[in-house]
Amino acid sequence: MKDADSEVEKMPAVVYRIQEMMSHYNLNTNSMAKELGYTATSKLYGIMGGSAPSFGTLTDILDKWPEVSSDWLVLGRGPMLRSAGGAATPAAPAPKAPTALSRSVVNNGGVLVVTVDKDGEDNVEMVPVAAQAGYATQHNEAVFVQDLPRYRLPGFERGKFRAFEVAGDSMEPTLNHRDIVVCSLVDNWRLLVPDDMYVVVTDESVMLKRIRVRIEDRNGEVILHSDNPHRRPYPLDCADITELWRVRGYISTYLPSTPDVTVERLWEVIEALGFDRAEVRRHLDENAPNSTPIS
Incomplete structure (x- = not known):
């Protein structure tokens, strides 16, 4: 299994900014793809997996949400949102990658x-x-x-x-x-x-x-x-x-009652029927399901 921290370190910072923007607009990969007019979600899934977005994708995002600051999205400078007049609007700082939600x-x-x-x-x-x-x-x-x-x-x-x-x-x-x-x-x-x-x-x-x-x-x-x-x-x-x-x-909230008494009673019945306990155990062991892979 790959170490999760190493994956975090390799992920481009712009991916975290896109994730923060998705959270701000309450979007997921499917809904964001629909907003952008994409017929498939594979491009956004690739970005969420750590691939850097293309220039065209960044342009599509900025065209769709013009209030998002291009300096913030592309370069990580300043706040995420612009005001109505074009100036930057303060936004919550993006979390550092290792401690992201x-x-x-x-x-x-x-x-x-x-x-x-x-x-x-x-x-x-x-x-x-x-x-x-x-x-x-x-x-x-x-x-x-x-x-x-x-x-x-x-x-x-x-x-x-x-x-x-x-x-x-x-x-x-x-x-x-x-x-x-x-x-x-x-x-x-x-x-x-x-x-x-x-x-x-x-x-x-x-x-x-x-x-x-x-x-x-x-x-x-x-x-x-x-x-x-x-x-x-x-x-x-x-x-x-x-x-x-x-x-x-x-x-589990299910607690079995006195399982040892039940098992012991079963052995008593087996012995009462004339079977040897050791022989029964050997038979069970020999016929246990095989856990090795089947070729």
Whole structure:
């Protein structure tokens, strides 16, 4: 995974000024592209990912928002806005890049927008069920990500983590509806750990599934598995995946009651049926799901 701070240092300063301007006008990449009359958002996505804007793009922005100071946008001099008479109007100073409210890092060929605290440390953004439909289409929009609840969680301080609220029963009995999974970003899909749980983000949905085989080809398919035996596995085109997050922990209000008593009672029944406990354990170990990649 690339170091986020190094990405921040390499990003042109004009990109931060465009982000500040977008925040001032309450714009995201899609809405700004529409305002500028662009039929595609790829140009602005490239800028948000750290590419310096072309002269034509800067001219388009200044034509659309003439109150924005060209000295500020291009050179970083003076305030952002001009007054009605052409003089500069004081505006809030732009934050320094390392301590910006949001920043973009490279994610497996895409863009990941993250938020940071006042010390420049990454937050853990929480994506509740109600926000997941929007997250599927706006996960790389700075304005959208900034509006998500943000936390600092013990044990999740080093690295990029994001939390997702569980919806539905597809991962029961492992996880329950309204549990919260804390995930780390998978920026190299070849390092996917087989048989682990992942939050799979596409343009249409946010899904919590188990992936049993590494993704070797973005043009291939991946099979998504549920822990609920009543839910069948189904294939997904890898090209449809926009983000992949590995589950590293979870928060739950569900507390199982006396699980040891239940397990011990099960062993009593097994022995009462005449089976040897050690033999049953050996059989379970030998028939456990294979976690190695399938060639």
